[in-house]
Amino acid sequence: MTKKRKVTFPHFGDYCVPIEYLMRQGLDMDYVTPPPMSKRTLELGSKYSPDYVCAPFKIHLGCYIEAIEKGADTLLQTGGVCRLGFYGELHEQILRDLGYQVDFINLAMANYSKPYTFYREFKKINPDLSLPKVSGALLTTIRMVESMDAADDYIRRNIGFEQEEGAFDRLRADFLNSLALVESQKELRYLAGNYMKRFKAIPVLKPKRPLRVGVVGEYYSVMDPFSNHYIEREMAKMGAVVARWMNISNSLFHYPKKEIQARIRGYARYNMGATSMATIERALRFAKKGYDGIIHIKSFGCTPETDAMPVLQNISADYKIPILYFSFDSQTADAGIQTRLEAFYDMMTMRKGAAATG
Ligand code: SF4
Structure with missing residues (x-):
């Protein structure tokens, strides 16, 4: 009988709940939820990361270290369509250099168009896996x-x-x-x-016509409230309706790639990678629907989203819609964000008032 693994995955919004379900029910592994993210998580991650790497790398590294301290012995790593695909190997190297004796399941080694390859990666760690059990649990995880x-x-x-x-x-x-x-x-x-x-x-x-704000941006930073300093919550507190299309369901299970490319052809003809095309498409949609403003969120150093910014500026000019840009790093302070959000909210309110009376 193989010893049960204690697997972990970095925080990503609240998606640790379905991930835990999959690990326990499908893969027969125990799950160690990393401690809630904090200043310490960021400091640990930043201390051992290359300076210019994007913030999700640092946050993930901090989460891994804290989860190992809590007893995790196996780290689940994700692949991705940007440099994220290489992060698993780099994390592994750094953690090994720090002396941690843990195993890794690096999903960058699997092929996203061939689901069986994921099973193969998990089987390396748990040879007793049952394919029907994993498939059943995966389906429930997706529904969750x-x-x-x-x-x-x-x-x-x-x-x-x-x-x-x-x-x-x-x-x-x-x-x-x-x-x-x-x-x-x-x-x-x-x-x-x-x-x-x-x-x-x-x-x-x-109210009948509340302020409406669309949120777009980089995959991890836009979906993880800790990483974006709870921007959506802050906007809601001020009294704005917040809309965001980017989530796991839309981006992984129902991603309309061809439609997105067709809709933004007038603004971007070539895919700039990662979430950039979805960012542009959503921003365009918010603009066409008459939203009062857009907030663009990205990590400092995120190339695909940096490339999307000039296109967003074109949309902003064409549809006369203001866009507030945030670029987060481990150094970003809450106070500055709050001030910018308040100014943005006031500006949108004034514009709406002027449009209603003018
Ligand atoms: S999308 Fe950007 S921030 Fe996210 S992992 Fe890729 S390069 Fe880094």
């Missing part, structure tokens, strides 16, 4: 991610306007705790439906 994303879409549209402050956050925390206990797809279906009804039952008081 979809139910989280659907709930978050609804919450994002309404959270600034609940009559009882904190009602959405409390119910969401409850929802995640319940998801963590799910054992089957049937249970998940019931739970997700039930919580969606409860989210919709929270009384909200929304």
Whole structure:
């Protein structure tokens, strides 16, 4: 009988819940959730990372170290369509140099168009894996991610306007705790439906024409609230409706690549990598729908999103829509972000007021 692995994966929003499900139910591994991300996570990651590497690399490294301290012995690493594809090897080298005796499952070694290759990578660590069991758990994991994303879409549209402050956050925390206990797809279906009804039952008081802000940007920074200094929450607190298309369901399970390329042909003909095309397409869509502003989020040093910025400026000029750009690094301070968000909000309010009276 093989010893149960204690596997971990860096924080990525709240997606650690479905990842844990997959590890436990599908791969027969224990899961070690890294400690909540903090200043220490960033400091640890930055201390041992190359200076100019993008922020997700540093954050992941910090999470790995903290999870190892908590008992993890196997690190799950992801591949990606930018330099992220090389990060696994570099993390491994750094952690080995630091003396950590851990194993790695590097999904960059798998081929995304051949699902079997993922099974092959996991089997290297757990030779007793059962393909039917992994497949079943994977399906439930996908449904779990979809139910989280659907709930978050609804919450994002309404959270600034609940009559009882904190009602959405409390119910969401409850929802995640319940998801963590799910054992089957049937249970998940019931739970997700039930919580969606409860989210919709929270009384909200929304003005007729609230400010609407679209959020676009780099994959990790845009989806991980800690990495983007909780920008969406801050905008919601000010009273803006926040919309964001980028999530795991849309980007991994239902990514409309051809449609995106066709829709932005007038602005960008060649793929600039990673999430850049989706960023442009969403920004264009927000502009066409008459949103009051767009917030672009990226990590410092992110080449694909840097390349997308001149295109966003063209969209901004053509549709007269303001765009606020954030580039985050481990050094970025909360106070500066807050000031810029407040100024952006005030500017959007004035423009909306002027448009209504003029
Ligand atoms: S998309 Fe940008 S920030 Fe994200 S891993 Fe790639 S280069 Fe780094």
